[in-house]
Amino acid sequence: xxxxxxxxxxxxxxxxxxxxxxxxxxxxxxxxxxxxxxxxxxxxxxxxxxxxxxxxxxxxxxxxxx
Amino acid sequence: xxxxxxxxxxxxxxxxxxxxxxxxxxxxxxxxxxxxxxxxxxxxxxxxxxxxxxxxxxxxxxxxxxxxxxxxxxxxxxxxxxxxxxxxxxxxxxxxxxxxxxxxxxxxxxxxxxxxxxxxxxxxxxxxxxxxxxxxxxxxxxxxxxxxxxxxxxxxxxxxxxxxxxxxxxxxxxxxxxxxxxxxxxxxxxxxxxxxxxxxxxxxxxxxxxxxxxxxxxxxxxxxxxxxxxxxxxxxxxxxxxxxxxxxxxxxxxxxxxxxxxxxxxxxxxxxxxxxxxxxxxxxxxxxxxxxxxxxxxxxxxxxxxxxxxxxxxxxxxxxxxxxxxxxxxxxxxxxxxxxxxxxxxxxxxxxxxxxxxxxxxxxxxxxxxxxxxxxxxxxxxxxxxxxxxxxxxxxxxxxxxxxxxxxxxxxxxxxxxxxxxxxxxxxxxxxxxxxxxxxxxxxxxxxxxxxxxxxxxxxxxxxxxxxxxxxxxxxxxxxxxxxxxxxxxxx
Numbered sequence: 001x002x003x004x005x006x007x008x009x010x011x012x013x014x015x016x017x018x019x020x021x022x023x024x025x026x027x028x029x030x031x032x033x034x035x036x037x038x039x040x041x042x043x044x045x046x047x048x049x050x051x052x053x054x055x056x057x058x059x060x061x062x063x064x065x066x
Numbered sequence: 067x068x069x070x071x072x073x074x075x076x077x078x079x080x081x082x083x084x085x086x087x088x089x090x091x092x093x094x095x096x097x098x099x100x101x102x103x104x105x106x107x108x109x110x111x112x113x114x115x116x117x118x119x120x121x122x123x124x125x126x127x128x129x130x131x132x133x134x135x136x137x138x139x140x141x142x143x144x145x146x147x148x149x150x151x152x153x154x155x156x157x158x159x160x161x162x163x164x165x166x167x168x169x170x171x172x173x174x175x176x177x178x179x180x181x182x183x184x185x186x187x188x189x190x191x192x193x194x195x196x197x198x199x200x201x202x203x204x205x206x207x208x209x210x211x212x213x214x215x216x217x218x219x220x221x222x223x224x225x226x227x228x229x230x231x232x233x234x235x236x237x238x239x240x241x242x243x244x245x246x247x248x249x250x251x252x253x254x255x256x257x258x259x260x261x262x263x264x265x266x267x268x269x270x271x272x273x274x275x276x277x278x279x280x281x282x283x284x285x286x287x288x289x290x291x292x293x294x295x296x297x298x299x300x301x302x303x304x305x306x307x308x309x310x311x312x313x314x315x316x317x318x319x320x321x322x323x324x325x326x327x328x329x330x331x332x333x334x335x336x337x338x339x340x341x342x343x344x345x346x347x348x349x350x351x352x353x354x355x356x357x358x359x360x361x362x363x364x365x366x367x368x369x370x371x372x373x374x375x376x377x378x379x380x381x382x383x384x385x386x387x388x389x390x391x392x393x394x395x396x397x398x399x400x401x402x403x404x405x406x407x408x409x410x411x412x413x414x415x416x417x418x419x420x421x422x423x424x425x426x427x428x429x430x431x432x433x434x435x436x437x438x439x440x441x442x443x444x445x446x447x448x449x450x451x452x453x454x455x456x457x458x459x460x461x462x463x464x465x466x467x468x469x470x471x472x473x474x475x476x477x478x479x480x481x482x483x484x485x486x487x488x489x490x491x492x493x494x495x496x497x498x499x500x501x502x503x504x505x506x507x508x509x510x511x512x513x514x515x516x517x518x519x520x521x522x523x524x525x526x527x528x529x530x531x532x533x534x535x536x537x538x539x540x541x542x543x544x545x546x547x548x549x550x551x552x553x554x555x556x557x558x
Contacts, residue, residue, distance in 0.1 A: 006156050013148040014306060015296070022295035024287065027279030028356075031296040035144055036352065039151045039344040046155060047341040054337060058164050060553050 002053055009042050073220055073389040080260075080393040081237045084400065087256060088241025088249035099434050102246035103175050103412045104329040109251055111338040117251040118326050118339065119346055120258035120401035122150065122317060127261075127350065128395035129212065129373040132358030136374040138300040139293040140359035145301075145310050146351045151344035153314035158340055161318050161475070162327040164482045166336060168552050169328040176409075177324050178417035181481060185489040186546040188421045193493070194474070195417030197500055198321050201471055202410050204464035207449040209403040210235055213396055214453065219376065220392045228454060234396065235450045238404045242446075243439045247329060250404045257397035262349060264394040267387070268379060269353040275382045276364055285363025293359055304519035312523040315475040316468030321409035322402070411441030459508075466507045469523030473499040476531040480538075485549045487534065490541040495534025499526040 015034040023030045100106055109117070134142050165180070174180040177198070182191025214231030241249045276282040287294040297303070317323055330336045354375075361368075361378045368377045375395075379388040415437050463470075477495035481487045505512040506522035515521050543549060 010152045013152045014144045020295050039348045043344040050337040
């Protein structure tokens with residue numbers, strides 16, 4: 001599940017759907033606002049991950065040597 | 067003359083502050099290698115966050131990045147945001163946390179040491195360290211070159227290049243040799259904070275002078291309509307993605323960043339660093355690169371071969387502030403270089419000097435302290451001397467270093483997580499992509515990009531992954547390999 005979230009966060013850090021859009025809002029291009037919002041969201045998701053799922057995939061149980 | 071005095075005064079004051087912090091850190095430093103290279107694995111959140119951050123930022127953030135935004139458009143913010151804010155954050159968890167756990171368990175100081183022990187192979191240890199030093203040395207040299215040129219530019223040549231570059235090298239040597247990682251981390255924290263404050267002051271100053279953000283962006287969109295629209299010119303999806311991916315994976319294996327994964331004080335510190343990371347990235351890159359992009363609409367003229375940021379500041383802010391920002395740029399260079407010197411010394415003395423001398427186990431405390439400090443000095447003086455005369459090839463190695471380091475990342479991830487990885491798999495997965503990547507950089511017969519703009523480093527990474535797994539599957543591990551040594555690791 002978290003793998004998919006990570007992939008999603010990486011996939012839309014650049015707003016591909018705004019490609020070639022020249023719109024400007026409140027002094028900055030719309031695509032830049034998207035990026036700023038997306039990174040803030042990323043930070044929020046990272047924080048939730050830290051609280052709820054930290055260790056998943058990385059911490060492992062001891063296993064017999066293969 | 068008065069202007070020169072102020073400029074040199076500002077920079078001198080900054081350098082003295084950096085050394086003073088190093089000296090304070092020295093009073094808390096023990097003589098063993100773990101303390102010298104990793105600050106005894108005790109770094110707290112603010113320090114780890116800022117030292118990693120400041121280490122990542124080089125002369126490029128202040129000069130190269132804004133230059134690129136000036137010439138090609140502000141989309142560079144997206145590339146760096148994806149690379150640093152998202153991808154590196156994820157790698158910080160996948161590689162960084164895993165390595166921290168392994169390091170806590172086995173006490174490793176370098177990447178080569180970790181892999182060499184796991185696969186019971188001194189050859190692998192030397193190979194990893196050798197590849198890392200090959201890419202690191204020219205990169206340090208480029209930083210010294212940048213520092214020298216920045217001082218020459220600021221003083222209009224009153225301070226010659228060798229004095230500028232040599233002076234910066236000497237100051238770094240002073241605090242690195244004296245206080246090791248603790249001194250580096252503390253000075254980095256100040257340097258990182260200084261950079262943030264300066265870049266935001268610069269933006270506020272310039273935006274106020276240009277009658278607000280809206281006007282500045284309007285002017286940019288009028289003079290370069292393609293800048294406001296996403297994409298175009300240099301920025302193709304293939305180029306943006308390959309650049310972001312290859313730098314993010316490369317950064318992870320840069321010795322000075324990789325060693326920080328071992329240095330965190332606790333799990334909590336890593337967690338906080340991870341969550342705050344994307345915000346810090348935004349705070350620095352958006353203002354720095356927008357300044358470069360806005361400059362196009364403000365009619366700023368950049369001298370040939372010069373940098374856009376100093377040109378903007380010279381136009382809109384007083385001389386003392388421009389000098390402060392140059393001090394900030396020097397801070398950026400020093401905070402990467404000091405860490406690179408320290409890590410370069412760790413790789414040199416632990417992974418190459420020791421195996422070459424067949425030294426096993428711990429040296430005496432005094433001997434260890436001496437060897438590691440001599441290592442720093444050798445590295446610093448060597449790269450300074452190289453910066454005086456180097457051209458062509460060595461500059462190109464420095465410029466392509468990220469791609470070179472990126473070739474290491476996937477084999478290391480495989481080794482960290484997969485039992486069946488064998489020594490032969492690691493040699494193949496690390497060695498062959500390096501040769502491929504070098505060929506793509508230096509041989510005209512091997513193209514630097516494939517399939518419409520996807521960079522060669524990406525294909526090298528894929529090759530490394532396939533080779534590591536494929537060769538591991540068809541070979542059997544030697545009896546002495548410790549397949550289970552990365553397992554069963556928990557924070558508590």
